[in-house]
Amino acid sequence: MDFKSITVAGSGVLGYQIAFQAAYHGFIVTVYDINDEVLAKAKTKFTTLGEAFKQDLHATQEQIDATFKNLSYSSDLAEAVKDADLLIEAVPENPEIKTDFYHKLAQAAPEKTVFATNSSTLLPSQFAEATGRPEKFVALHFANEIWKHNTGEVMRHPATSDEVFNSVIQFAKAIGMVALPIYKEQPGYIVNSLLVPLLDAAVNLWINGVSDIETIDKTWMVATGAPVGPFGILDVVGITTAYNINKMEAEETQDPLKIKAVEKLKEDYIDKGKLGVSTGEGFYQYPNPAYQDKDFLK
Known part of the structure; x- marks a missing residue:
């Protein structure tokens, strides 16, 4: 599986960092959130993040400009996922909110789209059924300040296909993460x-x-x-x-x-x-x- 177009759902603490990190590494990224006001806040945070990338990663202004060109924004879920090869969910850590989101996402996303949850406290098997595509669903967890603390924990659940698991591991590497495969569900992954x-x-x-x-x-x-x-x-x-x-x-x-x-x-x-x-x-x-x-x- 070759991921090119990425959608990040949720522009909170980790969501906006994941989106920027992927765009910085050349992926086409759509940032989805519930309304335009929230997305406007994310844009402001991206500007600050650009400065952090310059300071910590010695990124050039050209690289930051290219990153911004790779980013687009949408508060319409169907529009946000229409081309997505991979959707990374970073919505609030609340089982009801996540389940409701996956029900909507299952209807809106093309068949090809792989789903990954960034949840740090909830297990993928809790939402596998709601996704409508359990075999194309994994957890992909990042630490805060992901450009510096670049762990990408990829955790499968019993129904995840090998192809999806391995593809998400490759994606984590492609966006500058140290990919950490987790073969069995574990609350807290490895780091926590x-x-x-x-x-x-x-x-x-x-x-x-x-x-x-x-x-x-x-x-x-x-x-x-x-x-x-x-x-x-x-x-x-x-x-x-x-x-x-x-x-x-x-x-x-x-x-x-x-x-x-x-x-x-x-x-x-x-x-x-x-x-x-x-x-x-x-x-x-x-x-x-x-x-x-x-x-x-x-």
């Missing part, structure tokens, strides 16, 4: 299956009073050579995400430690608007967090 327990353990050590935030991060950085520790990572991911994960676990397990973590994250961080890198302060202050200080690891 490794990362979430680390972040969880760090929060537990802190809430339990075992050690302080900077010492925990320093330990991880010195012992493993990692450029950032778990709390630095949480600032990038966003403290709201940590709060939501802990809240879910607290409700399920009634673990006193989890309940305490939820209260502390809410009172000391979320209520004070300290949400991480995005707000300039979280566990650290930005743009110059303490863990980047040359003496931090001493």
